[in-house]
Amino acid sequence: MRVTLAQIAPKLSRKNLDDIKELIIGVRDSSQLIVFPELSLSGYMLQDKLVEDAWNLEELNELKNLSMEIDIVVGAALKEGENFRNAALYFSHGKLVSIHNKVYLPNYGMFEEARYFKSGEIFESFLIGDNRISMVVCEDLWHQNVHNDLIKQNPDIILALVASPARGFMDEGLEIEDKWYDIIQTVAKECKANLIFVNRVGFEDGLGFWGGSCIVDKNGTIIHKLEKFNKDIKTFNI
Numbered sequence: 001m002r003v004t005l006a007q008i009a010p011k012l013s014r015k016n017l018d019d020i021k022e023l024i025i026g027v028r029d030s031s032q033l034i035v036f037p038e039l040s041l042s043g044y045m046l047q048d049k050l051v052e053d054a055w056n057l058e059e060l061n062e063l064k065n066l067s068m069e070i071d072i073v074v075g076a077a078l079k080e081g082e083n084f085r086n087a088a089l090y091f092s093h094g095k096l097v098s099i100h101n102k103v104y105l106p107n108y109g110m111f112e113e114a115r116y117f118k119s120g121e122i123f124e125s126f127l128i129g130d131n132r133i134s135m136v137v138c139e140d141l142w143h144q145n146v147h148n149d150l151i152k153q154n155p156d157i158i159l160a161l162v163a164s165p166a167r168g169f170m171d172e173g174l175e176i177e178d179k180w181y182d183i184i185q186t187v188a189k190e191c192k193a194n195l196i197f198v199n200r201v202g203f204e205d206g207l208g209f210w211g212g213s214c215i216v217d218k219n220g221t222i223i224h225k226l227e228k229f230n231k232d233i234k235t236f237n238i
Contacts, residue, residue: 001131004034004235007213007226009202012043014053020074021062023233028070031235037200037213038102038138038163039086041076045204050116054079057096060089067091071128075137075161083118088135088161090126098126102137103146110165110207113139125153134193138162141183147190155193157238160184162199166210166229174228177212181222189220194238201229 004027010016020041024034038044041060042053054077063072072091077084078099086102101120105113123146125134134155140146141160150158168175180197188195194217201211214225215238226232 004031033071035073038075038161100135104139131156158195165207185220188216
């Protein structure tokens with residue numbers, strides 16, 4: 001499978017959809033799946049702007065149409081009645097195949113997600129061709145019970161959509177980078193699955209996001225990795 005990691009810098013704007021469509025069109029002839037970061041359609045620090053910028057699913061029909069040629073995974077703030085969800089969406093063959101609503105919403109330090117979003121409750125897997133796929137969003141992976149759920153689902157591919165700010169600067173690198181790689185390598189080995197980790201870059205309201213998107217194989221080895229802090233769109237075989 002040819003997979004494109006779209007390490008982008010979303011803005012706090014609905015214009016992200018236009019940018020995402022342009023990127024999809026640019027790789028659809030050479031890739032089978034493109035994966036974007038957490039809240040890539042919306043920007044991360046939405047706060048009260050969430051009320052006007054969150055998406056209804058019917059507004060994303062253009063992504064359904066584009067998925068006739070390439071599978072698409074995006075993160076979005078979704079309206080659901082009177083609630084809002086931090087969601088990962090999987091489009092394939094002209095359909096919205098799966099939605100994962102982020103279960104663990106951080107609400108400490110720089111994070112205020114639980115103030116604005118309603119949490120999801122379950123982790124599910126689904127089939128795309130011969131591959132069983134599971135999706136998680138950022139903080140979900142920091143909880144051992146989620147690892148246990150993923151092991152039970154026995155996925156072939158785990159898609160992790162992330163918006164991780166840079167913190168813990170050290171001479172040899174970022175502390176948060178080391179923690180993330182330890183987690184995703186552990187999960188890949190536990191599940192004997194390929195894990196695709198896509199983290200955003202760019203700045204919002206004083207937060208800088210570090211990127212470092214990568215693909216981890218079933219043995220827990222990072223086989224492909226993008227640079228930190230820079231926008232990067234690259235396609236790899238897995």
